Amino acid sequence: MQKLWGRTSSSNVMKVLWTLEELGLDYERIDAGGAFGRTREPEYRAMNPMGLVPTWQEDDGWSVWESNTIARYLCNAHAPDGTLYPSGPRPRAEVETWMDWILGHLVNPMVVIFFTHVRLKENERDWNAEKKAREDCARLWKIVDARVANQPFMCGQAVTLADVALGCWVHRWFSLPIERPDLPNLARYYETLKTRPGFVKHVALPLE
Known part of the structure; x- marks a missing residue:
């Protein structure tokens, strides 16, 4: 299943969570960042070299980071003709x-x-x-x-x-x-x- 790495108290993670809700997508969220750690681990840095949250990970292991970019990617991938991120x-x-x-x-x-x-x-x-x-x-x-x-x-x-x-x-x-x-x-x-x-x-x- 697609995964969102990040803690819910992060403003940038909130942004992606709201986008996912608007698009009605299924995903697994994994606590990371702040008190949850994980962002300094080599496996995480391989996905996101900045060691920040959020990171979005696809089923095949491909990942993307930076919250605005994740939001745009999700709209492009799942609602290219939607109003959330208009195509015009x-x-x-x-x-x-x-x-x-x-x-x-x-x-x-x-x-x-x-x-x-x-x-x-x-x-x-x-x-x-x-x-x-x-x-x-x-x-x-x-x-x-x-x-x-x-x-x-x-x-x-x-x-x-x-x-x-x-x-x-x-x-x-x-x-x-x-x-x-x-x-x-x-x-x-x-x-x-x-x-x-x-x-x-x-x-x-x-x-x-």
Whole structure:
């Protein structure tokens, strides 16, 4: 059976799990990364030289890593004509633009906020860095707020990989004990994501 290597608390693993749920695919998930270890073992590094999660492994042993790439591969392999990763060059470019924007701009400050409040010990927390990250994120989330002002999802009427890539960070933004600007469209978008079973099952979880 196809295997997904990675722990469920990883934002990147969540992304793939939600994609799998949207596609209705069967798979086996194997805990790896963090407290579960395994990622430093030679067998794992042969699949993923970075030693990170997730890694997707096919029945014949072929593997692919990097969460966005895994999500795109799964759509190409199992739903090439679906709406999750549209095939038209312009709709696909739109989805990929937001996927790249999330990685290039939003993830770093969101990670600072998340780690400060959830993962780091009190004596390891840099509150000046957290404050700057919140300010940066507030500016970035305003862009998303404007984007979803007149549509339910990031790229229109249907959920796409742009939403899958963004979902974990939306959930964390609204779940972290922080001060946030009033962004009503973003709040409505978050509620819309909660209508997707895969988001509820794999992403909208207690922070850890």
